[in-house]
Amino acid sequence: MDILAQIAEQLELGDDERVHGLTRQAIDAGLPPADILNRGLIGGMNAVGEKFRVREIFLPDVLLAAKAMYAGMDLVKPLLVKERVPTRGTVVIGSVRGDLHDIGKNLVGIMLKGAGFDVVDLGADVRAEAFVDAVVSERASIIGMSALLTTTMPVMKDVVDLVTARGLRPSVKIMVGGAPVSADFAREIGADAYAFDAASAVDRARALIG
Amino acid sequence: MEGIRERLARGEVILGDGAWGTLLMERGLAPGEVPELFNLDRSAVIEEIAALYLDAGAEIITTNTFGGSPLRLEAAGLADRTEALNAGAVAAVRRAVADHAYVSASIGPTGRLLRPFGDTEPARMAEAFERQAAALASAGVDMFCVETMTDLDEATLAVAAIRAVAPRAPILATMTFEQTRRGFYTVMGVSIPAAARGLQAAGADVVGSNCGFGIDTMIEVAREFGRHAGVPIAIQANAGLPVTRNGVTVYPETPGHVAARAPELLAAGVQIIGGCCGTTPAHIRALRALVR
Numbered sequence: 001m002d003i004l005a006q007i008a009e010q011l012e013l014g015d016d017e018r019v020h021g022l023t024r025q026a027i028d029a030g031l032p033p034a035d036i037l038n039r040g041l042i043g044g045m046n047a048v049g050e051k052f053r054v055r056e057i058f059l060p061d062v063l064l065a066a067k068a069m070y071a072g073m074d075l076v077k078p079l080l081v082k083e084r085v086p087t088r089g090t091v092v093i094g095s096v097r098g099d100l101h102d103i104g105k106n107l108v109g110i111m112l113k114g115a116g117f118d119v120v121d122l123g124a125d126v127r128a129e130a131f132v133d134a135v136v137s138e139r140a141s142i143i144g145m146s147a148l149l150t151t152t153m154p155v156m157k158d159v160v161d162l163v164t165a166r167g168l169r170p171s172v173k174i175m176v177g178g179a180p181v182s183a184d185f186a187r188e189i190g191a192d193a194y195a196f197d198a199a200s201a202v203d204r205a206r207a208l209i210g
Numbered sequence: 211m212e213g214i215r216e217r218l219a220r221g222e223v224i225l226g227d228g229a230w231g232t233l234l235m236e237r238g239l240a241p242g243e244v245p246e247l248f249n250l251d252r253s254a255v256i257e258e259i260a261a262l263y264l265d266a267g268a269e270i271i272t273t274n275t276f277g278g279s280p281l282r283l284e285a286a287g288l289a290d291r292t293e294a295l296n297a298g299a300v301a302a303v304r305r306a307v308a309d310h311a312y313v314s315a316s317i318g319p320t321g322r323l324l325r326p327f328g329d330t331e332p333a334r335m336a337e338a339f340e341r342q343a344a345a346l347a348s349a350g351v352d353m354f355c356v357e358t359m360t361d362l363d364e365a366t367l368a369v370a371a372i373r374a375v376a377p378r379a380p381i382l383a384t385m386t387f388e389q390t391r392r393g394f395y396t397v398m399g400v401s402i403p404a405a406a407r408g409l410q411a412a413g414a415d416v417v418g419s420n421c422g423f424g425i426d427t428m429i430e431v432a433r434e435f436g437r438h439a440g441v442p443i444a445i446q447a448n449a450g451l452p453v454t455r456n457g458v459t460v461y462p463e464t465p466g467h468v469a470a471r472a473p474e475l476l477a478a479g480v481q482i483i484g485g486c487c488g489t490t491p492a493h494i495r496a497l498r499a500l501v502r
Contacts, residue, residue, distance in 0.1 A: 054390070054391060055388065055390035055391070055392070055395060056391075056392075057399075058395065058396075058397060058398055058399030059327070059360075059397050059398050059399065060327045060398060060399060061399070063323070063327040063328070064326070064327065096242075097242045102321075103323065124285070125242070125285065125286075149231075152242050153459065155242060180452045180459060182452075182453060182454050184453070184454045185454040185459075188454065
């Protein structure tokens with residue numbers, strides 16, 4: 001098995017030490033960092049995302065795989081920056097004001113990073129202004145918002161309205177997700193996309209800025 | 211009132227209450243506001259909701275303390291008010307129901323993930339649950355309800371914490387399952403047999419499920435609990451999954467639909483039946499005829 005396939009395999013198993021060691025080996029062997037990222041780390045994370053989507057594996061497995069992915073990415077990222085390898089774009093994510101749930105949002109961040117996006121995670125309980133300020137300062141192309149409570153969903157509309165008021169549309173795209181959120185709701189508040197789960201958030205993000 | 215354990219042992223079916231969050235929103239809970247603040251600042255609203263459920267026929271009334279563990283309150287800077295917010299919740303429900311219903315202390319997830327998946331030490335989580343449970347116990351609840359759990363370790367920490375501070379209190383413990391191609395699992399990968407076994411071993415008197423995808427899938431969940439639980443089963447289903455109609459979030463299952471399917475829950479051996487997100491006093495009223 002080639003070393004990139006091994007990285008992907010160990011990542012799926014959630015073995016961060018192995019992924020770290022194999023990534024180091026791949027770099028020392030002179031493999032292009034972009035290949036290590038795309039075929040090794042992203043390849044492994046895609047497989048994890050797909051298995052989680054059909055619940056062949058569960059949240060703990062994804063979280064351990066993510067730790068393993070970061071163990072490899074920490075080594076590869078500086079090389080990519082040095083070589084000026086372009087990323088897919090930057091996504092600002094967060095759970096909206098009043099919503100302290102961040103497990104789903106964290107998963108979205110993991111999967112987006114695993115798909116090659118730069119992710120700025122503002123955390124939970126994020127004010128509308130903070131989303132908009134971050135999208136400007138980080139030169140991001142997408143805002144991804146999560147709400148797990150019907151009580152906090154309306155905050156998403158405030159963010160959409162603020163992005164519009166600041167004249168950032170249509171270059172900044174907005175996607176929303178979370179248990180009570182639906183495609184209808186996304187349309188009603190003027191968001192560009194609704195993502196059912198973390199894997200579909202990646203598909204939507206690709207479509208929005210592809 | 212006769213103890214709930216004795217009634218369950220005789221095979222009685224006991225009616226619980228329905229959702230609190232949706233009713234609080236109708237009464238001014240703002241997006242993002244901490245619901246537990248109502249226990250002190252607007253306790254008349256808490257009394258009103260408790261009275262509505264009592265009047266609808268519920269015999270178990272839940273306290274508005276789902277997010278009342280200090281670990282969860284900490285995120286809103288309210289951890290130092292843990293005792294006051296939990297005690298206030300119990301006092302408000304007790305004023306409304308006196309001894310006409312069991313006051314059931316709600317304990318929900320902390321919102322944190324245990325090591326190695328997250329950053330929270332089990333000891334810290336146990337301490338948080340103990341502090342909340344102690345506040346609820348000393349305010350005089352009749353039973354405890356650990357609910358909406360997806361991590362069995364977190365759920366058992368909660369049950370054990372209650373046992374530590376209230377050795378004789380009846381404990382109901384329910385988890386939230388998804389339907390997968392291989393059966394029902396929580397998002398953390400806990401199966402129904404594992405939940406039944408683990409919650410019972412931790413000291414729960416009643417096990418089961420709440421929240422979820424509506425009553426139709428809950429019937430399947432109840433049947434599987436029936437095959438694995440050695441203690442009575444509780445089911446509190448959502449009124450379906452929320453949908454948006456004309457900009458308003460609504461839960462699709464009507465009281466009529468819930469009442470029509472509920473006999474299948476009872477046939478599966480469910481002894482505590484109530485509602486979760488989106489259910490109302492009307493849903494509980496519709497169930498009352500089946501229970502009596």
